[in-house]
Amino acid sequence: MTSYIDQFPEEARLVKAAMVSAFLALAVGATFGLLQVLHRTGMVRVLSSADYYTALTAHGVLLALTFTIFFLVALFTWGITTSLDRNLPSMRFAWGWYGTMVVGALMAVVAIFAGFLTEPPTLLGEELSASVLFTFYAPLQAHPLFYLGLAIFVIGTWIAGYDWFRTYWAWKRDNPDERTPLPAFMALTTMLFWWLSSAGVAIAIVVFLLPWSLGIVDSVNPLLTRTLFWFFGHAVVYFWLMPAYMLWYILLPKLSGGKLFSDPLARVVFVLFLLLSTPTGIHHQYMDPGIAEGFKFIVMVNTMFLLLPSLLTAFTVVASMEHGARQRGGTGKLRWLGKLPWRDPVFTGMALSGLLFAAAGFSGMINAGMNINYLVHNTFWIVGHFHLTVGTAVALTFMAGSYWFIPQVTGKPLWNRTAGLVQVLLWFLGMVFMSNAMHRAGLLGVPRRTAEPQYENFAFEGAIGSVGELDAQVVLGGTLLAISTIIFLVTIVMTMLGDRGEVPDNSYAGTLSGPEHSPAILDNLKLWTAIALVLIVLAYSLPLAAIVQRGGLFGPGIDGITRVLPPIDTIGGLVEWVVGR
Amino acid sequence: MSQPTDPPGTPPDSAIERELTHDEFDPIGTAVLITLYFLILVGMWLFTYFVEFLGNGPTVVGVIG
Ligand code: HEM
Ligand SMILES: [Cu+2]
Numbered sequence: 001m002t003s004y005i006d007q008f009p010e011e012a013r014l015v016k017a018a019m020v021s022a023f024l025a026l027a028v029g030a031t032f033g034l035l036q037v038l039h040r041t042g043m044v045r046v047l048s049s050a051d052y053y054t055a056l057t058a059h060g061v062l063l064a065l066t067f068t069i070f071f072l073v074a075l076f077t078w079g080i081t082t083s084l085d086r087n088l089p090s091m092r093f094a095w096g097w098y099g100t101m102v103v104g105a106l107m108a109v110v111a112i113f114a115g116f117l118t119e120p121p122t123l124l125g126e127e128l129s130a131s132v133l134f135t136f137y138a139p140l141q142a143h144p145l146f147y148l149g150l151a152i153f154v155i156g157t158w159i160a161g162y163d164w165f166r167t168y169w170a171w172k173r174d175n176p177d178e179r180t181p182l183p184a185f186m187a188l189t190t191m192l193f194w195w196l197s198s199a200g201v202a203i204a205i206v207v208f209l210l211p212w213s214l215g216i217v218d219s220v221n222p223l224l225t226r227t228l229f230w231f232f233g234h235a236v237v238y239f240w241l242m243p244a245y246m247l248w249y250i251l252l253p254k255l256s257g258g259k260l261f262s263d264p265l266a267r268v269v270f271v272l273f274l275l276l277s278t279p280t281g282i283h284h285q286y287m288d289p290g291i292a293e294g295f296k297f298i299v300m301v302n303t304m305f306l307l308l309p310s311l312l313t314a315f316t317v318v319a320s321m322e323h324g325a326r327q328r329g330g331t332g333k334l335r336w337l338g339k340l341p342w343r344d345p346v347f348t349g350m351a352l353s354g355l356l357f358a359a360a361g362f363s364g365m366i367n368a369g370m371n372i373n374y375l376v377h378n379t380f381w382i383v384g385h386f387h388l389t390v391g392t393a394v395a396l397t398f399m400a401g402s403y404w405f406i407p408q409v410t411g412k413p414l415w416n417r418t419a420g421l422v423q424v425l426l427w428f429l430g431m432v433f434m435s436n437a438m439h440r441a442g443l444l445g446v447p448r449r450t451a452e453p454q455y456e457n458f459a460f461e462g463a464i465g466s467v468g469e470l471d472a473q474v475v476l477g478g479t480l481l482a483i484s485t486i487i488f489l490v491t492i493v494m495t496m497l498g499d500r501g502e503v504p505d506n507s508y509a510g511t512l513s514g515p516e517h518s519p520a521i522l523d524n525l526k527l528w529t530a531i532a533l534v535l536i537v538l539a540y541s542l543p544l545a546a547i548v549q550r551g552g553l554f555g556p557g558i559d560g561i562t563r564v565l566p567p568i569d570t571i572g573g574l575v576e577w578v579v580g581r
Numbered sequence: 582m583s584q585p586t587d588p589p590g591t592p593p594d595s596a597i598e599r600e601l602t603h604d605e606f607d608p609i610g611t612a613v614l615i616t617l618y619f620l621i622l623v624g625m626w627l628f629t630y631f632v633e634f635l636g637n638g639p640t641v642v643g644v645i646g
Binding site: 257261314315318319322323325326327328329332333334337344345358361362365366372403404414417420513 | 589596597598599600601602603606608609610611613614615618621622625629
């Protein structure tokens with residue numbers, strides 16, 4: 001028996017800790033999800049409508065940032081060590097980046113939760129609160145603790161990335177002629193675009209929002225900080241998605257009894273994401289005045305190109321599953337589907353995630369079109385869309401994957417296969433109800449991010465069905481999702497409390513067509529990073545320059561930075577003095 | 582199907598009846614599924630066009646009554 005814990009006992013503890021952190025975030029975040037559904041539809045109102053935004057901030061930050069990214073660092077640590085067959089250089093260092101992430105996340109979460117108190121404590125001369133939603137756009141302002149926490153969390157992920165890279169460099173020195181194994185390749189390309197894109201949000205936080213919330217500068221240029229947020233904000237969706245893709249590429253074929261159809265194609269997909277994840281962010285700002293239509297058009301073209309790697313993924317992953325099904329005696333054009341291991345929750349959860357992701361492909365194409373986006377912008381449609389993507393393709397894949405990973409990192413068999421199967425089915429079903437109704441409500445014009453979407457003298461008219469029917473579906477879906485979350489958490493806890501026993505081997509899918517069939521240039525990460533940089537400069541330099549020129553770095557005029565100027569003067573004087581000598 | 586006694590996530594090696602190499606494998610089922618997907622996409626586009634553009638006035642979202 002060689003499970004991960006037998007091969008890498010130290011790393012297994014870290015992976016387990018990161019996964020448990022992710023699950024804690026999921027538990028709290030999903031609770032708010034249910035509260036939101038009940039509140040918006042007016043079924044049950046536990047919170048006041050003013051506190052709704054505090055809850056929504058917690059939901060967004062805990063699920064979209066904390067849950068996803070903790071799971072990602074766990075998965076990538078597993079992928080790097082397993083595929084390179086090599087330990088991390090130093091466990092103390094690794095616990096260091098994990099600890100950094102935990103501290104950062106806790107700081108942000110404390111700031112958010114203080115917003116629920118009637119008399120929040122004061123820190124640094126300001127009341128603690130951060131009801132700014134997970135996009136933290138100015139002019140909404142949070143307590144400095146929130147921004148600082150987010151920054152520290154992101155820095156933790158940067159150090160983690162460095163840790164994986166140095167593990168890879170050490171491996172490369174020992175194996176100069178070997179191709180990079182696929183899981184490692186996936187983790188490294190993902191980290192490269194993460195560094196590039198999160199630099200944008202880091203600048204937004206450290207240079208603008210944090211000084212502003214500390215009172216060092218009086219104002220910011222809201223469009224500039226928004227644009228810097230979306231510089232990171234589209235890439236972050238791929239940061240969530242790449243670990244799910246990794247699992248689809250390397251686990252689904254194996255579980256189906258087959259091999260990955262094409263390793264080179266998988267590499268091409270990840271290279272395309274490295275190139276195109278960042279220079280697409282402005283597609284979230286189609287409706288922002290202050291950015292010229294021409295720039296938006298360029299970004300739309302980039303976005304449409306970005307459909308390509310996802311279509312390639314659909315083909316490669318489905319073909320790999322078909323390969324497995326046919327090896328197990330599957331026949332016919334579609335009858336082979338019956339030969340897939342549908343009773344295995346790991347497989348079924350991931351396959352259903354993929355199915356809903358395909359549905360999200362449709363609403364995504366609507367969102368991506370510059371003109372048709374006007375129809376759905378900031379409506380409930382968008383919420384329906386991303387609960388299919390991050391809320392299912394990512395979250396359900398992670399949950400299903402956990403039924404494989406928790407046994408790997410504990411050596412304990414899954415507590416109950418049926419519970420797992422029921423859980424993934426309930427999530428699928430709940431999301432079909434909730435997300436479909438959200439899409440339809442959005443088309444009627446029902447807004448997102450609203451505690452009370454009904455106003456006096458204003459009624460949303462449905463073409464088919466009624467708002468009451470849509471509300472009922474949202475509540476039904478949300479309730480099924482909440483039940484599914486509980487079953488998931490119980491299954492994980494019971495597994496961890498169980499005894500050690502027989503668990504699957506730590507291995508991933510082989511390939512029908514291996515890396516030897518692809519040109520070596522695919523593995524040239526320096527080249528792809530350089531091209532990615534060029535694309536970013538092309539997409540962003542002119543819009544950013546225009547935004548700064550019109551609105552100033554710190555808002556119109558230079559007034560906002562009066563308090564920054566004296567220190568800059570001092571530094572300038574110092575430089576002059578040094579150069580003068 | 583994998584055996585009900587296998588731990589979840591076990592590759593169903595026992596159930597493999599034949600090995601298919603790269604050249605023997607023809608992913609026709611995948612082609613069928615992807616064609617179906619494209620047809621659904623096109624259908625939904627048309628539906629969106631008729632319901633949303635021809636069915637509504639030029640207002641972007643909602644109708645204030
Ligand atoms: C228990 C299942 C869930 C339910 C019932 C639920 C429900 C909701 C609802 C009703 C909203 C919209 C509120 C509004 O716009 O007024 C929302 C927003 C959101 N949800 Fe969920 N959700 C669930 C799970 C998830 C998961 C798993 C993720 C991601 C991993 C997620 C990510 C988000 C994000 C990012 C937002 C946007 C927050 C914002 O507008 O600032 N949700 N959720
Ligand atoms: Cu985007």
